[in-house]
Amino acid sequence: MSRKKNTQPIPFSEKMIHILNAGALNLAMGIGYQTGLFDVMDQMTSPAGLPDIAAKSGLSQRYIQEWMGVMVSGGIVEISTDATGTDLFYLPTEHGDLLTRSSGSDNLGVYSQEIPLLTMCAMEGVVNGFSTGEGISYDHYPRFQQFMTELANAKHMEVLVNCFLPSVGHGKIIKLLSQGIDVCDLGCGEGVAAILMAEAFPNSRFTGIDISNEALNTGKANARSRGLINIEFIRQDAAKIKDDPNMAASFDYITAFDAIHDQSRPLDALKSVHAMLKPDGIFSMVDIAAQSSIQGNMNHPMGQFLYTVSLMHCMPVGLMDNGTGLGMMWGEEKAIKMLGLADFSHVEVLKIPRDSFNLHYFCNK
Numbered sequence: 001m002s003r004k005k006n007t008q009p010i011p012f013s014e015k016m017i018h019i020l021n022a023g024a025l026n027l028a029m030g031i032g033y034q035t036g037l038f039d040v041m042d043q044m045t046s047p048a049g050l051p052d053i054a055a056k057s058g059l060s061q062r063y064i065q066e067w068m069g070v071m072v073s074g075g076i077v078e079i080s081t082d083a084t085g086t087d088l089f090y091l092p093t094e095h096g097d098l099l100t101r102s103s104g105s106d107n108l109g110v111y112s113q114e115i116p117l118l119t120m121c122a123m124e125g126v127v128n129g130f131s132t133g134e135g136i137s138y139d140h141y142p143r144f145q146q147f148m149t150e151l152a153n154a155k156h157m158e159v160l161v162n163c164f165l166p167s168v169g170h171g172k173i174i175k176l177l178s179q180g181i182d183v184c185d186l187g188c189g190e191g192v193a194a195i196l197m198a199e200a201f202p203n204s205r206f207t208g209i210d211i212s213n214e215a216l217n218t219g220k221a222n223a224r225s226r227g228l229i230n231i232e233f234i235r236q237d238a239a240k241i242k243d244d245p246n247m248a249a250s251f252d253y254i255t256a257f258d259a260i261h262d263q264s265r266p267l268d269a270l271k272s273v274h275a276m277l278k279p280d281g282i283f284s285m286v287d288i289a290a291q292s293s294i295q296g297n298m299n300h301p302m303g304q305f306l307y308t309v310s311l312m313h314c315m316p317v318g319l320m321d322n323g324t325g326l327g328m329m330w331g332e333e334k335a336i337k338m339l340g341l342a343d344f345s346h347v348e349v350l351k352i353p354r355d356s357f358n359l360h361y362f363c364n365k
Contacts, residue, residue: 021074024070025070025074025076026112026115026116027115027116028067028070028071028074029071029074029076029099029109029112030112030113030114030115030116030117031067031116032067032071032099032109032112033099033109033110033112033113034113035057035059036057037053037057037059037064037067038091038096038099038100038109039100039101039102040053040056040057041053041077041089041090041091041096042091042093042096042099042100042102043056044056044090044091046090047078047080047088047089047090048088048089048090049082049086049087049088049089050064050065050068050087050089053089068087068089071089072089076091076095076099077089077090077091077095078090078091078092099112101154103154104154104157104158105154105155105157105158105159105354105355107154110150110151110154111151111305113147113150114147114151114309115305115308115309115312117143117144117147118141118144118308118309118312118313119312120143121140121141121142121143121144121312122136122140122141122312122313122316123312125140125316126311126312126316129316129319133319134319135264135316135317135318135319135320135321135323135325136316136317136319136320137317137320138211138212138317141313141317144313145189145190145212145214145215145218146190148189148190149189149190149192149218152189152190152192152193152257153192155355156192156193156196156257157196158354159352159353159354159355160193160196160197161196161197161200163352163353163354164286164352164353164355164360165177165197167350167352167353167360168282168284168360168362169282169362172282173253173282173284176204176252176253177197177200177201177203177204177253178201178203179203180201180203180204180205181204181205181252181253182204182205182207182250182251182252182253182278183197183204183205183206183207183251183252183253183254183255184206184207184208184209184250184251184253184254184255184276185197185206185207185208185209185254185255185256185257186209186238186254186255186256186259186260186269186272186273187209187210187238187256187257187258187259187260187262187263188208188209188210188215188216188219188233188259189210189212189215189219190215190216190218190219190222191208191215191216191218191219191220191222191223191231191233193255193257194206194207194208194219194231194233195219195222195223195226195228195231198223198228198230198231199226199228202230203230204230205230205231206230206231206232207231207232207233207234207251208231208232208233208234209233209234209235209236209238209241210233210235210236211235211236211237211238212235213235216233216234216235219233220233238259238263238268238269238272238273239263239264239265239268239269239272240268240272241272241275241276242268242271242272242274242275247272247275247276248275248276249275249276249277249278249279249281250276250278251276251277251278251281252277252278252281252282253281253282253283253284254273254276254277254281254282254283254284255283255284255285255286256273256283256284256285256286256287257286258286258287258288258328258358260285260287260326260335261287261288261310261314261318261326261327261328261330262313262314262317262318262326263318263323263324263326264317264318264319264320264321264322264323264324264325265323265324266318266324266326266330266338267324267338267341267342270285270338270339270341270342270344271342271343273285273342274342274343274344274365277365278365279365280364280365281364281365282362282363282364282365283344283361283362283363283364283365284360284361284362284363285335285339285360285361285363286352286358286359286360286361287330287335287358287359287361288306288328288329288330288357288358288359289332289356289357289358289359290303290306290328290329290330290331290332291331291332291333292329292330292331292332292333292334292335293331293333296331297329297331302357303329306328306329307328307329309328310327310328310329311327314326314327314328315327315328332349332359335361336349336361339361339363344363344364344365346363346364347361347362347363348361348362348363349361349362350362
């Protein structure tokens with residue numbers, strides 16, 4: 001005898017309670033990640049008391065105690081007691097495998113910092129933007145480049161050289177990089193991807209382009225500290241490069257990792273990519289896996305998170321100087337259309353090994 005499943009919708013009051021709890025839990029998890037508490041607990045092979053956790057982390061026991069209240073009630077950390085009735089805390093291995101810096105490309109804990117950081121940086125500006133329609137400059141996000149570097153480290157360290165690049169052109173790019181070609185990383189930030197590639201392929205020459213002086217200076221310092229002589233960093237507005245004859249047909253391969261959707265003039269930026277490529281050059285645009293309509297993203301597993309990040313950062317920076325304000329969730333349909341308008345006649349949309357967040361738009365000039 002079969003029973004009918006309960007299809008009663010969850011009362012909105014219960015949904016609101018879930019929303020408030022989840023938002024609070026995300027904030028506290030972001031603190032746990034930033035302070036290194038998750039990393040410390042992940043190294044503990046058995047439940048531990050607050051004094052032990054405080055000693056190993058070098059942090060305040062009282063603050064840790066209150067934080068534990070969030071982690072335990074949120075189902076992140078397990079609690080038990082010893083023979084004396086003292087509380088003991090344990091981060092399950094399967095949780096630590098997703099929450100710590102050692103998780104590599106599986107690291108989801110790093111994302112827990114994003115919404116709290118964007119709220120701190122841009123809440124007032126975004127609220128004002130609802131009335132004015134104006135964008136928000138990068139100057140309002142002083143710590144965001146540092147966060148993006150941490151995020152890039154989590155994403156690229158294991159995946160870029162060992163998984164992503166071997167998949168580009170069925171191994172063609174790896175062969176060319178090993179032989180020696182000219183490569184540009186557009187919207188390079190602090191240069192994590194460009195530096196990793198420069199280290200892995202010393203015969204090739206790399207150029208990182210970004211509009212942030214602060215980010216570029218960090219990239220230059222990091223490249224110098226590694227003794228790299230095959231990389232340079234240039235401050236340039238991507239939308240204006242198409243009109244610079246000195247940059248025409250300069251690169252065999254160009255990458256843009258989650259960078260095009262932040263551009264105030266994304267179509268011009270893509271036209272610049274086309275202009276910078278040598279004949280038969282290759283462009284890898286890596287961007288968020290989404291559809292171009294809100295309705296198309298209703299069942300996106302991280303739609304709420306990604307739209308919020310876009311609202312708090314990607315869209316407002318893209319609105320600067322009367323920009324397009326494309327936003328993170330511009331989607332596959334709009335991306336393909338825009339690449340076509342930029343004269344890329346051959347575009348393949350590919351899944352990326354070990355990266356469920358993004359799609360690889362593989363383009364030939």
